[in-house]
Amino acid sequence: GAVVSQHPSWVICKSGTSVKIECRSLDFQATTMFWYRQFPKQSLMLMATSNEGSKATYEQGVEKDKFLINHASLTLSTLTVTSAHPEDSSFYICSAEGVGADTQYFGPGTRLTVL
Amino acid sequence: QQQVKQSPQSLIVQKGGISIINCAYENTAFDYFPWYQQFPGKGPALLIAIRPDVSEKKEGRFTISFNKSAKQFSLHIMDSQPGDSATYFCAASRGTGNQGAQKLVFGQGTRLTINP
Numbered sequence: 365g366a367v368v369s370q371h372p373s374w375v376i377c378k379s380g381t382s383v384k385i386e387c388r389s390l391d392f393q394a395t396t397m398f399w400y401r402q403f404p405k406q407s408l409m410l411m412a413t414s415n416e417g418s419k420a421t422y423e424q425g426v427e428k429d430k431f432l433i434n435h436a437s438l439t440l441s442t443l444t445v446t447s448a449h450p451e452d453s454s455f456y457i458c459s460a461e462g463v464g465a466d467t468q469y470f471g472p473g474t475r476l477t478v479l
Numbered sequence: 480q481q482q483v484k485q486s487p488q489s490l491i492v493q494k495g496g497i498s499i500i501n502c503a504y505e506n507t508a509f510d511y512f513p514w515y516q517q518f519p520g521k522g523p524a525l526l527i528a529i530r531p532d533v534s535e536k537k538e539g540r541f542t543i544s545f546n547k548s549a550k551q552f553s554l555h556i557m558d559s560q561p562g563d564s565a566t567y568f569c570a571a572s573r574g575t576g577n578q579g580a581q582k583l584v585f586g587q588g589t590r591l592t593i594n595p
Contacts, residue, residue, distance in 0.1 A: 467528065
């Protein structure tokens with residue numbers, strides 16, 4: 365149980381284009397999903413907290429207009445990187461937490477490369 | 480006050496040995512302490528977690544020791560195997576309770592290598 369999937373697992377795009385990453389909780393309902401980015405050999409950096417049916421809460425320094433988050437259902441959240449630039453290249457990871465639970469379960473990550 | 484400090488940054492252990500990774504926190508409101516294991520190119524996987532009402536929790540070869548007064552907790556991997564070679568992250572959060580999901584604060588990570 366407690367499986368979280370991400371799609372795509374990797375994506376390469378041209379500078380200036382937008383990329384959408386999906387995060388799904390496969391066997392539980394996730395009222396809250398989190399989005400992280402991770403640079404090589406570094407820890408996870410929380411970007412935003414997403415609650416189903418409401419606006420995401422962004423961490424300080426994260427551009428909300430650049431990283432659009434939608435959490436339209438209890439099993440799906442999406443992160444859209446708009447007008448991507450090479451500095452947005454990173455490993456993006458989502459996590460999901462079930463109702464009343466303390467444990468976050470992580471997806472496998474999405475490797476974004478912006479050329 | 481929100482930081483979780485993790486050490487060492489990297490660790491090399493011989494096969495069969497004990498791997499020990501330490502974490503310290505400052506925020507006394509933290510009451511949930513998970514450890515995650517991450518392999519290259521993969522997302523973190525929950526390994527084991529503890530709450531402060533117990534001082535130790537064991538699951539197979541993995542043990543968390545928790546010292547509430549010192550605000551420290553550690554991961555012990557017994558009989559370390561080459562397949563344990565990965566990056567380990569400690570984390571801390573305030574329990575969900577009725578306040579909704581709480582953010583995890585991660586340590587800096589420890590790159591563990593088990594030599595055969």
